[in-house]
Amino acid sequence: MKARSWLGLLTFLLVATPALAQQALQPGGGTVRLVLAGAPGSAADAVARVLAEPLAEILGQPVVVENVPGGGGVLGATRVMQSRRDGMTILSAVSGSLIGPMLDSNLPYVIGRDLLPVSQITAAMAVFVVRAGLPVNTLQEFVTRAKSTREPLAFGNYGYGSASHLQGMLLARQLGLDAEPVPFSGTAQFISELIAGRLCCGFIDAGSARDFIRNGQLRPLGVTGPRRIRDLPDVPTLTELGLTSFDPQIWQGVFLPAGTPPAIVAAIGRAMGEAVRRPGPTNLIRGVGYEPVGSSPEEFAAMIAHDAPIWRRIIEDTGVRIR
Numbered sequence: 290m291k292a293r294s295w296l297g298l299l300t301f302l303l304v305a306t307p308a309l310a311q312q313a314l315q316p317g318g319g320t321v322r323l324v325l326a327g328a329p330g331s332a333a334d335a336v337a338r339v340l341a342e343p344l345a346e347i348l349g350q351p352v353v354v355e356n357v358p359g360g361g362g363v364l365g366a367t368r369v370m371q372s373r374r375d376g377m378t379i380l381s382a383v384s385g386s387l388i389g390p391m392l393d394s395n396l397p398y399v400i401g402r403d404l405l406p407v408s409q410i411t412a413a414m415a416v417f418v419v420r421a422g423l424p425v426n427t428l429q430e431f432v433t434r435a436k437s438t439r440e441p442l443a444f445g446n447y448g449y450g451s452a453s454h455l456q457g458m459l460l461a462r463q464l465g466l467d468a469e470p471v472p473f474s475g476t477a478q479f480i481s482e483l484i485a486g487r488l489c490c491g492f493i494d495a496g497s498a499r500d501f502i503r504n505g506q507l508r509p510l511g512v513t514g515p516r517r518i519r520d521l522p523d524v525p526t527l528t529e530l531g532l533t534s535f536d537p538q539i540w541q542g543v544f545l546p547a548g549t550p551p552a553i554v555a556a557i558g559r560a561m562g563e564a565v566r567r568p569g570p571t572n573l574i575r576g577v578g579y580e581p582v583g584s585s586p587e588e589f590a591a592m593i594a595h596d597a598p599i600w601r602r603i604i605e606d607t608g609v610r611i612r
Contacts (some may be wrong), residue, residue: 321345321352323543325381326365328358332496332577333541336411339573343564354381362386364397369536370546376553380404380544384452384537388592388600393611394448400597404544406553406589408561411579413539414514415456415492416521418507420483423490428510428530431490432464441469445479445491447471450611452539453492455600456513458607460492463532483507494539495520496578514538520578534603537596540582542589558586 325337337354357365360569362382372378386404390396398404417428425431426537435442444461446454449472461468471488473479476497482488484506492513499520501507511519511527513535527535543561545554564570565583573580584592604610 318378319350321348321350321376322378323352323354323381324365324369324378325354325356326358326362326386327356327383329356332579333381333383335577336541336570336574336579339570340410340561341592343567343570344560347560347563351397361364361389363389363396363398366404369544370403372546374546374549374553376545376549376557378546379407379557381501381541382415382544383542384596386539387597388450388452388455388604391597391601391604392532392609400544400593401590403547405547405549405586407543407554408558408565409540409542409582409584409587409589409592410561410565411541411574412514412582413579414495414518415453415494415510415539416498416500416502416509416524417456417460417490417511417513417527418483418494418498418509419490420486420488421506421508421596422486423508425510426508428527429508435464435466435489441467443471443488444468445471445473445483445488447476447479448474450609452537453494455603455607455609456492457490458609460527460532460536461604462607493575494578499578519580534599534606537599538592540592541579544560554586558584558589 323337323341325334327333332357339351341354343490357368362385366380366382366386369378369380387400390399419425419431425434446455446457448454454470454472457470458468477489478506480493480501483491495518502509509521509524512521512524513527515536517524517526545557562583562585565581571581
């Protein structure tokens with residue numbers, strides 16, 4: 290009897306999840322706004338938009354994506370923090386939203402305090418690459434050549450205080466190299482300058498670097514993250530190569546404002562997890578070089594709790610600050 294009762298309860302929950310999610314939100318329906326703290330056209334924008342339709346189906350309510358770029362993600366985060374605590378306004382942000390407040394104490398939010406983790410959508414790793422014309426095939430060969438030139442190395446990055454900036458400075462510090470960080474506002478210019486030979490190296494997200502690596506224009510020497518990546522199985526992690534603090538992921542995730550009732554957080558987390566695992570979103574996410582996750586609020590919060598002190602240590606070690 291107990292076994293049949295538990296089976297009946299489980300069946301009910303599986304069938305009723307969309308209805309329960311809808312009930313936890315706004316009775317009578319309404320439009321759920323997925324606020325993307327960035328401009329249209331990015332990979333993060335594509336991921337948010339491919340999730341809108343399945344999420345709407347699961348929640349039983351329309352879902353629209355609103356791009357709110359500006360202030361390094363601050364405007365989008367502020368929009369969500371000022372919204373009602375009813376689950377109808379959700380923030381989609383990337384891992385820079387965790388790093389930013391550590392660099393600049395003037396930013397008006399802190400992940401975990403002002404914004405509650407709901408679900409990690411994607412995970413990605415960064416690849417440390419050099420231009421194909423550089424006669425090195427391993428990180429050790431790169432270090433030997435770099436030290437023999439005795440000149441500052443032009444490390445490209447995605448902007449001051451970005452993950453690629455911090456990772457480049459950390460790598461140079463641990464390897465005893467003199468680095469000259471060169472910031473770019475976009476991926477395309479960063480990669481074109483690297484291929485043209487005006488940069489020596491840099492950290493690029495695996496999705497953006499993948500095709501250039503495949504056609505021989507960039508050469509990977511190591512990847513960040515806790516494990517080797519699907520698209521580059523022969524490239525070792527930097528941890529394997531004896532370096533430390535390179536295991537944090539690059540991610541995209543969703544958040545709700547602090548004070549949102551736990552039932553709503555849980556409902557959005559379940560719905561987002563299911564949406565991410567549907568074929569359309571999964572295929573698009575893998576197509577841009579990321580991995581689909583769809584974690585629970587507890588799992589996403591635990592990942593952030595693991596990565597946050599590592600990023601703080603990197604910032605302390607490299608001395609990068611925004612004052």
